[in-house]
Amino acid sequence: MPHPLDNHPILRMNGAGNEILVLDLRRTDHVLAPQEARAIAAAPRLRFDQLMAVHDPVAPGDDAFIRIYNVDGSLSGACGNGARCVAWALAREGKERLSLATDAGRIEARREAETVFTIDMGRPRLDWRAIPLAHEADTRSAPLDPPVSGAPAQFSAVSMGNPHAVFFVDDAMAIPLETIGRRIENHPLFPERANVSFAQILARDDILLRVWERGTGATKACGSAACATLVAAARAGLTERRARVRLPGGDLHIEWRPDDHVMMTGPVEFEFETRLTSSLFEGAAA
Structure with missing residues (x-):
């Protein structure tokens, strides 16, 4: 047959x-x-x-x-x-x-x-239960506990329909993504696993991003991660609510509008x- x-x-x-x-x-x-x-x-x-x-x-x-x-x-x-x-x-x-x-x-x-x-x-989901996290935490800056060697101690949590852990770093290209991405994806803090992003702020409207995707691994681009990263960066006061997000495969333009919707434009x-x-x-x- x-x-x-x-x-x-x-x-x-x-x-x-x-x-x-x-x-x-x-x-x-x-x-x-x-x-x-x-x-x-x-x-x-x-x-x-x-x-x-x-x-x-x-x-x-x-x-x-x-x-x-x-x-x-x-x-x-x-x-x-x-x-x-x-x-x-x-x-x-x-x-x-x-x-x-x-x-x-x-x-x-x-x-x-x-x-x-x-x-x-x-709209981004910012409550710890909606992401979800395993326990209550400030999603603007939550401790990665237990820690993962090579990863920053704090992360921002956002859901764009799937869970994202965003880490702000000085040099995104220096992060051993293949080594620590899978470990953070499967960290006990994330009962549904997580997409893992390492973001370097280049300017208040410019972000360099590398992403480890839940269930897939390292990717050239991830649209929901770019959206989550802009939301996390704006909440932290690191950027405005509109920015170019540079990924290995190309650029995306993200805007977190006053009505709380996140818009993504790209090729x-x-x-x-x-x-x-x-x-x-x-x-x-x-």
Whole structure:
């Protein structure tokens, strides 16, 4: 029997270097299982940071419902770079503004230029229970306890639909990201694990950022991390409420508006379209 996704098209894109797959499952009833996401990630040409599975909308007024998968098959609540890629894919059908629902809430997208989109990432969640942390803490500056060797002692906590731990450092490039990123991601303070960011403030409107993503690892870009970092920096008085965030894959422009919504503007790039095959899923373990 062929797999339900045999010969199904899939797009390979990137958002500021963030490696994204867009899998359009509208007009089907297939929900991607974690082992299927892992099998796709294992294909050499399809290795991704996030896979955006696009489903038919479940609420009036929405254009689609999105499930977001990490490399390990786990689900993510938000992916700003991936949302821009989905917006580009759906905009080919003629819509310049889109409403995209996710498990973490609704994302509004609008096209600014041919390959530039702005995403309304919604309001940041700043209460320790909403992030969540394992116990009460001041999310502006919380102690990393127990400490992790090589990491700063304090971090800022923000949720943008997924949990973020933001560390402000003097030299982001000097941080041993591969060594300590996974340890902080799985730190007991974070019951749902965490995305881990190391931010260097270059100016009050300019931030250098490196990110270890929950369930994926070191990435060239992470849109929700850029948003969380700007919010954390503004709360700490280190920046204004608008800044360029420089990531290894490219720049994002983030604004924390007076209405509390965080806006992210950045590029997308279409790389190629291919088709899935039944053989890709053979032996996929649950």
